[in-house]
Amino acid sequence: MIKIGTRNSPLAMWQAKEVEQKLQNLGYETSLVPVLSSGDKNLNQPLYSLGITGVFTKDLDIALLNNEIDIAVHSLKDVPTLLPQNIEISAVLERDFPQDVLVRKSSSKNKNLAELKIATSSLRRRAFWLEQFPNTEFSDIRGNVQTRLKKLEEGDFDATLFSLAGIKRMEMKLDFEFLEFMISAPSQGVVAIASRINDVETREILQQINHKETQICVEIERNFLRTLEGGCTAPIGAIAKFDDNRIYFKGKLSSLDGAKTLNLVEEFNYNNSENFGEKFAKAILENGGQEMMKIIKSEIKN
Incomplete structure (x- = not known):
């Protein structure tokens, strides 16, 4: 039985089920183990102010090192480039939809891009947007796709930015706009599977689903x-x-x-x-x- 650790947001569960399906197709028994992450517990502060590297992965790392789970499934863009001792990224699934897209609230459909007040907590998205539209006002926004969409309609701003992968994976019927100038975060749109380096059997299994x-x-x-x-x-x-x-x-x-x-x-x-x-x-x-x-x-x- 391979115990699959995951955050418990809808998108994270979708990712874990994709991994689970691939492993089951190869004949392996699996079980999903949801773990609440530090990043999900604190939705009021922007990520860069939390003072934690791997804010969405830390709790899964701990569960992995404590042998509570055998593998951990992540959005790879959330995973720090320096991993804890005895943990590695053992496999990645084929990338889909790496782009960032703009989603507007219904009352802002006719505004020019330069006029929009943007909700995002991402330093990358803010900076790349400001290069094009230096007078833009920003608001912080946190939470999963569904939470941010609710905040978008209720909040005092015009639009927000999403990873297209999240919208597509959740099969959400949203109007969105591609932005040529918005280069993706490194490894955006990629589902990654981490395991313990000393768990040779699991690492070999994961190589069978690696793209x-x-x-x-x-x-x-x-x-x-x-x-x-x-x-x-x-x-x-x-x-x-x-x-x-x-x-x-x-x-x-x-x-x-x-x-x-x-x-x-x-x-x-x-x-x-x-x-x-x-x-x-x-x-x-x-x-x-x-x-x-x-x-x-x-x-x-x-």
Whole structure:
């Protein structure tokens, strides 16, 4: 019996059931074990002010290390790039819908993008939006997709931003708009499965449901993120796409106010001997990114 740990939000449960179905299709017995996370308990503070890395993964990590569960299912973009000792990402499912999309309240349908008051607690989404529309007002918003939609209709703001994956997975009939300038968070749209490194049997089982091309792309994105951030939350976007052994990569670092941005676009043949994510991040750091990260760190502390 494989005990599958998951947060208990509707989206997290959907992700865990996807993993469960794949394991059951291979003949394995499973059971779902919902775990309430610190990130779900505190819906009033924006994530960057909680002072916790892995705010949505910490409780599942503890359950995993205490042998209360055998695997933990996550949205990979919520998983810190530095994992606790004896925990690894052992498999990822094929990525779907990595984009961010804009969802408006019904009374704001006719407003221009520059006029919208936006609800988001994401530093990345705020900064990338401000680059285009520097006079925008923001409100903090937290909670699962359903909670944020309710707050959108009731709140004093015009629109919010969602990961398209969440909308599609919940089969929600929403009007949304794609935003070309909004580069996704590293590993957005990817379901990841963590296990204990010393649990060799479970790790081997998980390899049977791992999607290799997605794994290659998110490793590049997460290495880019880890090299840039140095343990600090910052407005960073990264997306890699795999096509016939060619990788197409976009990376971005922005100041908190969106006034300064560093962009990188690369196309290359993949080989597993080179750490492309680290290489691209170092190029950004050497081109002004190091100074930008220092400023971001000091601004977040204050």
